[in-house]
Amino acid sequence: MSEFASKLNKPTFNVDTSDFNYMKLEDLYNSKKNGGSDVIHTINGVFINESQYGENPVIINAENKALINLPKHMAGAIKYILATPELVQTVKDGKAGFTIYTYESHNRVCYSINFADL
Secondary structure, eight states: OOHHHHHHSOOOOOOOOTTOEEEEHHHHHHOTTTOSSSOOEEOOEEEEEEETTEEEEEEEETTTTEEEEOOGGGHHHHHHHHHOHHHHHHHHTTOEEEEEEEEEETTEEEEEEEEEEO
16 A cells, blocks of 8 residues: 555454454453453454444454453554554554553443553
């Protein structure tokens, strides 16, 4: 793709997500198979899902056949990935991952991610 096209066209990640289900970070974190804060999950793609509630950042994770909903504060990072050809290529090359961490906000446990190199 030319520089012009790469800046304007939406990147695709060539992952068939037709049988994937949406998943919360909390559910992935608490799963027996892939749970915990030290597990590094692969990022196979990212996108922003526009809804009546605003922008919802999502990670595609083929290992779990999951479209993982991220907290709204991660939208900027996902937009940055989508706007940066080198980062899109890193994801396509299977070299991008994330870990899940917990924090407390308003007397409840919340979940977010840290990005990781694979």
